[in-house]
Amino acid sequence: MSVYQIEHAIDYTYDKPVTFAPHQLRLRPRSNLHQSVTKFALTISPTPQKLVEAVDLDGNDSIVAWFDNNPTPQLQIQIQATVTTHLVDPFNYLLAPWAASLPLDYPLSMSSQLQPYLAGYLARSIDPIAAEIAAEIWTTVDGNTLAFLTQLNQRIYHNCTYSLRQTGAALPPSSVWKNRSGSCRDLATLFIEVCRAVGLAGRFVSGYEAGAETDDRHLHAWAEIYLPGAGWRGYDPTHGLVVADGHIAIASSPFPAHTTPVEGTLRTIGMVAAAMSYRLLIQKA
Template identity: 35%
Template sequence: MILRITHETRYRYAEPVSLSGHLLYLRPRENSRQRLHHFDLSISPDPILSRVEDPLDNERWTIRFPENTDHLDLVSTAVVETLESNPFNFVLDPSAIESPFEYAPELKFALGPYLAPPFDDTQRALQAWLDQNFAERPRNTVEMLTAFSQLIYERLTYVRREERGIQPSLTTLELGGGACRDFAVLFTELCRTLGLAARFVSGYMHAPDGDDHRTIGAMHAWAEVYLPGAGWKAIDPTHGIWCDDRFVPVAHGAQAEVVNPVQGDYFAPHPVASSLEVSVIVEPTELPASSQQQQQS
């Protein structure tokens, strides 16, 4: 699927303020399952910009502003070709066909940050929730993860939250719902409680029919679980599905806060009112002519 993404983030301040250095995770991934044909990021005011790969191989942009400003505008456009049309196109290692399973020592070492369980009190509460709501689960790993994501989708209510931050997983359970980022964090911590390596993913999604505005106008979040023989496989508990070519991952992390798309602060000698407007449009498109010529050659 070819998708065009337009993402606008606009901050306004009642008077000029000083901006801290901002970290941006906005450029979609490039790998064997996703091709980035175009990406452009417009920033106002003009920043001092640097680009690096963070410790998890995400592309992170750092922007700094030498002068005070009364606004900050970030407008990114991307054309992405997603190639994961069949999310079940994999063969599990025989050791992982049934759950629970143990990761091989070399995998367990590499996956350490994604296996780290929540704090003890949280883990006990999550285990109690699993015992009550997911005690009789399929032995087959793929069937188990499918039922697991559908359980969260069916038991919890989606709530669009405009405020910053991510709910603790226990808060999501207590309230009976949350935003997509809250669902992804809960699913990740529940997976780790079950001994599965899992990580948080931030990105975009082309909304299906009847999405009830779960992904329209905003970035999306889901989880990836590491399965021996298959690698990292993406699952979206907000919709109760395995991720296909409608999903465009941007960045991943062991903790969700690390890969927030825009991270930064502003400073002033006294309180200054601010506002934020965000618009995200994900729509099917065609490849640019230059990309088509390169593929044909």
């Protein structure tokens, strides 16, 4: 068990005063068996007229901020949180015997629920290069499910270079593998796509890599795979790790875009130049 204190600030500045449409914020870490939030505070400037808390379609905590029509040249969002992580041993589970070999064939009742987690990232069809990687690893491990996940995690980690990319959608899996390079969200999307090629349901997770000893912090992303008997289990191909108590999840979804920490538009008409900066401090209590 580990306890972390988090301070995360995101600042947007504009070249002229603007007004805001409602903004959806996914910045509150989730609470479940793997982690619990004991403190959370949100500060927004300019102060919103109204804040509405909700649980979104994917089960994530969401806060929608409604603003007045007074123009302002900046938007500042800051959270402070204390989170306790509980997943000390990520292998403490019993995999259902029928799920030990690939391809995975979920029971009909389960597969209908998991359909969004089994479709391809683009055009709902599996990327052919991801399918090739899946077939090669599948052959190497003789269809063993857990060995497949371990080999895939290590293959991406050892063959792809991490590159920081603060904005933009996750790149197509084939592009990431061809270039052997990507951001954490690109590498996570590649991992998920390869898993889906052999019938493993996967979802995208945004959060913090709290266990790393560094002052150079960034919002992080990884994958979670649904393993019958074990539930959702995390894999971090950026670092070749199985997710344990050093990761803090904020939001998850079958679609990476649905985990964006701040989502919203401007009401202001016309061209506006914007810049974004952030500060992230994570300390172990």
